[in-house]
Amino acid sequence: MSLSPFLLVACSFLLLAFLLLIIPVLRSNQKHLIFAGSALMMLSALAAVAAGIWTVSSGAMSRVILPLGLPDLPFHIRLDRLSGFFLVVIGLLSSFVSIYSLGYLKGYLGLRPVTSLVAFSALFLGGMFLVVLADDAFIFLVAWEMMAASSYFLVLFEDERIENRRAAFLYLIVAHVGAISILLSFGVMAGLATDFKGFGGYAFDAMRETALPAGWATTAFLLAFAGFSAKAGVVPLHVWLPEAHPVAPSNVSALMSGVMLKTAIYGIVRVVFDLIGDFPWWWGALVLVFGLVSAVMGVLYALMQHDLKRLLAYHSVENIGIILIGIGLAMIFTSFDMSLLAALALIAGLFHTLNHALFKGLLFMGAGAVLHATHERNMEEMGGLIRFMPWTAALFLAGCVSISALPPFNGFVSEWLTYQAFLLSPSLPSPLLNLLIPLGAALLALTSALAAACFVKAFGVTFLGSRRGRHHGIIHEVDWSMRTGMLLAALSCLGLGVMPTLVIKWMDPLAEELAGGTIAASASGFGWMWLTPIAAERASYSAPIAFLGVLAVVIITYVVLHARPGAIHRVPLWDCGFEKVTDRMQYTATSFAMPLRRIFGYLFSIKENVHHYPPASHPAFPERLHYHLRVRDRFWMWLYQPVVDASFWLSRRIGRMQHGRIQVYLIYSFVTILVLLIFSR
Amino acid sequence: MNIHPLIVEITQIAVLLVAAPLFTGWVKMVKCWFQGRTSPSLFQPYRDIRKLLAKDVTLAENASWIFRFTPYLVFGVSIMAGGIIPILSMDLPLSATADVIALVALFAIARFFTALAGMDIGTAFGGMGSSREMTIASLAEPAMLMAVFAVSLVSRSTSLSQMALVVSQGHAMLRPSLVFALLAFILIALAETGRVPVDNPATHLELTMIHEAMILEYSGRHLALIEWASMMKLFLFTTLGIASFFPWGIARNDDLVAVLAAIPVLLFKLGIVGVGLVLIETGLAKMRIFRITEFLGSAFLFATLGMLSFFMLE
Known part of the structure; x- marks a missing residue:
């Protein structure tokens, strides 16, 4: 049997199964368990990445019918380009997180057994792989439930805390409401595939071949979109996300936020482009509108947070929104038969899917490292960590720059492609869309600028300045495995950002398969250095030149200015001649976001209370103030x-x-x- | 006679480095005339930079590498942007490095790091400046994108050279979309470069400063680089406006005469823009920070009107 992508996927599953088998044996030795768990999951994820890259570039489709499941209803498995792409998304981050877990889980040694965490992580990873490989509704939902249930137990890992139990319960409810919706959608498609006779319609192949009547197609789409939105955290179905992601162990949060949400994106793309295939433009407009609302609301809520992991969770809502913007535009372009632009928008959306997995994983790993070192999630107690944790700080900064859509990192490339898709919308034949779609571009610009503001806050308050907290415990840098996991994710972010043409060339056949257009020839028409999505006269971006150019100027300036031996005097902080400056005089996360809280305040429910303790003799001389702020989600x-x-x-x-x-x-x-x-x- | 494109590129960056302080000096001079004060010399900014470069750096004890790296990055980004914007010629080897959206993102990364540097020392002023700067930037960004959108509708491109080329080839007719986009661009440029009525570059008053608050702790060569870069930023936004709306006189190819002729034309335009800027700055008072929402909101509205008028009238 020669090596093939499918064989690699099979290896990946076998490794996970092997891990599950040896867990009972290793239970007594937690150290070995952590090591075996991390190593096997990393290998499994890498095998999936290799299979995915191979499938997308070669286009070889492999399918197999497993003699499992109910009588006469066997499981269908199919590995095609779309599954391959998502295998890469899931596997790449999972392999980095597995390395990271090695160090992170050691933090639990002596505190609590991690057996359940390792076991459910393996099931979770296997579930996600299986979701993207499923080729019939039956196994899809089985895999979907496997993923949801195992992640429920992962969220519940530290179950002695009431907020964890509440978050896990909320997550379970929303996940199941979503699953019911998806089940109904498949039911509609499967039923119509066989005219409600027999069960043969449950295979995706049967759904593909059936052209649904318009009304039923819309029903199926709306049900599927609602169901997948609940998983992806699209506003207004996002409330479980900022509850569940922060309380899970950080390596799990990285996986949930980085890749589990992407399975929902996979579901939307699979149902819309592959299973239904033919749709009116307003479906795309609907996806676009939900994407825009999620993007803007997600980032605005993120700005109001002072819990680092909660902030990151709200940013997942934002980024899912950005991905949906790309997909929505692709759907609009497809429905007007503009395959070139559809391919551009789809690539923008899918590229952002990959990018978001990497940088959000990186950021959650960074937040986990901070949590590991300080045992603190509240940013108001942090500050100055860059001096104790230089590695974590630098790597977290790379994630911040990526997610804020700043060059030369990867977040910028996919958002830039989305802008290009927006800018090309005037060629649509509908005047209404011509006028309205550009406003969406403005909202996207607002989103990315607010994201930058939010990450200046997140990084500045956490790592810069001086320590705000009352507990001045000893903080030290995390161990090599956690740093390696983060470093690999950061390097991938930079690599994808500097070499976008290679990735786009690799992804192009996928876009061609789904949207019918190809941009590879035009996108890298001027060589790998220049990204020219449609034509060079239209727009171009060269990440390598911008990156190396700025780097060269920085180095030259540094060398020139240091030719003269100029001294740097380290002095205490200038306190304007008053009494000593204290750490409590710094801007906090809450005060940093205050102007934006005031400008966009009408979108939140804000309760602000100021108490004088004790009542002052004169209002001008309060003795102590107590300020209480509560920002809640209006939804x-x-x-x-x-x-x-x-x-x-x-x-x-x-x-x-x-x-x-x-x-x-x-x-x-x-x-x-x-x-x-x-x-x- | 054609010259090598790289020489044009280097000339342009040299012009940027030399002319940016000169432009700032010019604005200061005209401002003094308008306000009935004796003006400093036109070359005062050069002297300031030279003095700062010669001084030692006084650095707070808890400053991290971000604080020290930021001035170099901000300076590097400004130079890179100067290589992209068609200041003297539309046929630059670097002009394809970034279109106008990527250019705005380049400025955004400089701002991102400046804001981080403001928070690095842990003073109240630094954080205040960073918070306000990022707030204003978030409000300016959608307006900027809409202005870009309106201009790109005319040229069917977001590449700066292409935009300049199309506008300069067109008849000198009054396109309503471009007029609205220009109005929006002026408001945005005032906000982005930190001029009155959004921010006052001359103030060190606690409650009003934004950009100055972030860089309050800088000294010596670091401050020199930051000051120089902010002069370049003003210069670059001016030339960005010139290239998008008044590109006449910018060389279309690498012809020696055309490139050389572009320099006096540029200086002439800069002189006029400087006077206009002073008229705005002396005519208006600085706004309260929460009025800036309305200011940038109107910029957004102008840009949207520009887009709508393109679809309706052109």
């Missing part, structure tokens, strides 16, 4: 609180039937049987 109050209230109301009503008296329950049973007898005569 929670608008959308979720009513549902929560209604379900409590309903359960209280139903609860009245429960008296705890056996006679009453017997009467219930008797009445039920009577009713059934009457109706089923």
